Amino acid sequence: MATRARRPERREEPLSRERIVEVAIELLDTAGERGLTFRALAERLATGPGALYWHIAGKGELLDAATDAVVAGTLTAGPVDAAPREATRALALGVFDAVEAHPWIGAQFARAPWRSPMLRVFERLGRQVQAIGVPEAAQFTAVSALLNYILGVAGQNAANARAHQERQPDTDRAQFLGAVSASWAELDPDAYAFTRNVAEQLRDHDDREEFLAGIDFILTGIAVRHGPTGTALS
Amino acid sequence: MATRARRPERREEPLSRERIVEVAIELLDTAGERGLTFRALAERLATGPGALYWHIAGKGELLDAATDAVVAGTLTAGPVDAAPREATRALALGVFDAVEAHPWIGAQFARAPWRSPMLRVFERLGRQVQAIGVPEAAQFTAVSALLNYILGVAGQNAANARAHQERQPDTDRAQFLGAVSASWAELDPDAYAFTRNVAEQLRDHDDREEFLAGIDFILTGIAVRHGPTGTALS
DNA sequence: ACCTGAACACCGTTCAAGT
């Protein structure tokens, strides 16, 4: 029941692919994935839905372009001369933070295979893995592991953000986690003994730290299997 | 342009939640996520769309129930008395194979947070992590890393299956990978030096082995950080 | 070349009416 009170401002600049993508991102950020429709987009751009198709092939391409714009924007930053392990962490955190700021890119990321936004991250990760000294034959495997993990977390965070938004929009994050934690504590003690046991850890956990711990597990595993000796615990 | 020639068979058994979910799974497997509509479902069940709402709250619940039925079915199998590391690999492979057989659960998995299907996997992973000897305070982190990685691969495989199905349905997997690999080889040499470099590795890689390698990285990382001494390379 | 907006072919969901 969101109010539709936003009036179509008079258009001073001409319609363009860039402008459409820009407004699409605004719409996705404020109204969520379900809020992005060609009609809403057209209204904000003071035109009809058909006009958009002159610049963009369809909704899929629009989502791709919006995701790519956000991801490209976040990957420009980052420490340039850090040690490869630190640089990998920074890179991964950049994606993590982008998903937190724009939950919809998490879902889109997980949905589109080998498309432009993902390739950007793949390339950056690859350079760090090379710098770590992973032999060439194992580089694809190492980068895939890192990327798949990052995508998994991204998708999960997006899903959580959506659930939080749709089901308990007036609670804060701590309350939301508390509710999930409480529901775990009520699970069947035989079938879900472990889950009940860690319900408290869920309540107190820090998403970012948890995410980085996973990155460290993978980097450590890569180092043990493929790195120069002595780097496993670095 | 799929033919709709399937006639509604006379219904001998009464409508039930189980029957609806069963037909929904058939529809998802044969026609993909876009093929699951309440109208198509009602036609196959020889009724009207409204009837389904007596048994299922809506489309979200239907997708949840379908995913849960498939996941629950695959988790029953698996070696009972294997070493924890082997059991974890078997468990992970079970999810991997389920996603390969039913690509749509990959997307659904990644979309639904902390719902029943995911909790089943979480619990199973948790028991293995306990058996490995990870201290209690680190168990949630360890299981989260494994689960997020599995979800990432699942989502990615689902996305790839959909892209393969929608864009080159008459090519086999090797041809599809070859096409992606070839497109990588044409990327800008400066911006995508690494990606170009591993294009050949993409062409020849084995999804299952790649997946297991990632599981091993994480398990190794967990062992190095939290396991009893000497288990890192086991 | 670019825009307009009505129209088309769908959706998920509801609900009065039936049995």
Place this chain on the structure above:
DNA sequence: ACCTGAACACCGTTCAAGT
């Protein structure tokens, strides 16, 4: 209690007609 199917409120997309 359970089913029916027309109707409602939307979608993405197309396209004849305009400028």
